Amino acid sequence: MARFLDSDLWWDFKHSPLVMTSAAITALMFLVALFAPQVAPYDPFDMASIDLLDALRPPAWAEGGSVAYLFGTDDQGRDVFSTILYGSRISLLVGFLSVIMAMLIGVLVGLIAGYKGGWLDAVLMRIADIQLSFPAILVALLIDGVVRGILPRGAHEELAVLVLIVAIGLSFWVQFARTVRGSTLVERTKEYVLAAQVTGLPDTLIVFRHILPNVMGPVLVIATIQLALAIIIEATLSFLGVGVPPTSPSLGTLIRIGNDYLFSGEWWITVFPGLALIVLVLAVNFLGDWLRDALNPKLR
């Protein structure tokens, strides 16, 4: 801990108000999402607490609004503030799990390609190149669409979150794989690896115990930046109606629901989840940008 407080990273962090604000906002949103059931004033999915008479109420400060519903209510009388808290929970869950999945695949592929080399490396990197020429959001949409096509209709709602995680995860592995392969190529020729090989350690042990810790630095930076992207892609797919179903909405689904009421003047159902999404993505993005620059001594 003392070492951390003394590090350049911490010094850099303390002297950038933008980064500190971003970190505070990110932490706050994580906590609030994690403890949504405790923090939210209402449980929007508890039928007993919803009253249709409260439907489409404007925010508290507007005319006709009530202090009981800070950001107003939606078409079913659900408190918009509470649905945002529960919604960011699902957005963050999908974001985290898909990035972790991409990281696992990418790091594994990168290690194998970098350490083994040869035709396996050529084939894996060729696949990575081809996938990289398509935008990630398109790959995720296509995988999501294909999986939805294959699954029976009734299973769509139950498996939607899982399908999304797999689709986004599979569209993100390439960045990890390329970076890890690059670092592995460098590490492979270093003396400690040679020493491990000479003592007769099995390849798997060398790769996971000795090389892996040395290639993880950049991986964490990519993961932060990808997290913001994953949240955007999840929201976009949910907005398009091929993501999380309305029964347990994410931020994207909430925006989709509210979009139908935009023209009748009930703007708050869309705008507040939209703002929550923007704040979350911006905060994570700033944090990722900073982390990338701070960990890269070349940029100082």
Next chain:
Amino acid sequence: MFFFIARRLLQAVGVMLAVGLIAFALFQFVGDPVNNMTGQDTSLAEREALKEELGLNDSVFVQFGRFIGNAARGNFGHSYRQRRPVDELIWERFSATIELSAVSALLALLIGIPMGVYTALKRHSWLSRAFMTLSLIGVSLPTFLIGIFLILIFGVTLNWLPTFGRGEVVDVGGWTTGLLTLSGIKSLILPAVTLAVFQMTFIVRLVRAEMLEVLRADYIKFAHARGLAARAVNFGHALKNTLVPVITVIGLQIGSIVAFAIITESVFQWPGMGLLFIHAIHEVDIPVMAAYLMLIGLLFVIINLVVDILYYAIDPRLRLS
């Protein structure tokens, strides 16, 4: 040269076959095409006849070969929901997507390049900082939210511009265009701006980075030392050398414009191919999904092939190996 192009072509064919395999697999896994094309009152004999006619009794390999052969000729069969040939459906919407993409690409270039040049030349002015902050926000904003906020401001609150559809279109020799009517142009503004924002922020950052790189080069310092006017150095030398990498990268971005058009079309109910694809996913309309998949695959393969060959033509170092 010949071998290079031949290898790239072979690779392109390989990618298309892989995409074709995915599209073909969709048909195999999802439901029974006969069920999808007939009603409840179709007799068993008729079903058998249809099955034979569709070639469903052949082996999987023969079917795959036939699927690829048909796809190469643009024949993807009939849509399950709309009961019309898929190629017809796509062609109808082709012009809408192309017009939207082209206009927004133009918009992004015309605004993005000058902004990028400005922020590189006047690095420390407050306007440059404002541009850079805006571009960071632009990169972080999801496309659909930009669209929704534009609709809220210019469509709902101010009521200046239409927010859905294409307006009135004119048929010019089989190509429908909205660029010749006032309502068509008005309808195009919001979707085109929405689609352009992301590309624009991307171009600003790219042009700025490349330009800064070039401005540091020795030949620029030498040009200044020769006493050339700053204007001539900046635009005659620096900008010209910046544009080569910028053009190739922007070429690669064409594909992403078409991809992001899916989102923009959904927000504005723009009757293009992307909207068709989203509806197809909702309705599990496999022939349409397969056709769109192949079309997007083809587009990306062609773009990459062209860029690869261009690189080869521009950069003589690649010819050595």
